[in-house]
Amino acid sequence: MRNENKSNIIEEIDRHKEKWTQLSLQIHDHPELSFQEYQAMEWLTEPLFEEGFRVQKA
Numbered sequence: 439m440r441n442e443n444k445s446n447i448i449e450e451i452d453r454h455k456e457k458w459t460q461l462s463l464q465i466h467d468h469p470e471l472s473f474q475e476y477q478a479m480e481w482l483t484e485p486l487f488e489e490g491f492r493v494q495k496a
Contacts, residue, residue, distance in 0.1 A: 461482070464481060465478045465482075483495055
């Protein structure tokens with residue numbers, strides 16, 4: 439069971455790897471000042487919300 443869970447987690451990470459890598463590069467290409475990361479917040483929260491996570495924006 440433990441190895442099956444580990445395999446499932448790895449599969450999910452691999453399934454989303456390209457999306458999160460591109461997002462990381464996008465944020466890196468558009469730096470924002472500390473505590474003023476408004477665009478990065480939108481870019482990060484949107485895909486999480488779409489995946490079913492409950493997202494609270496501050």
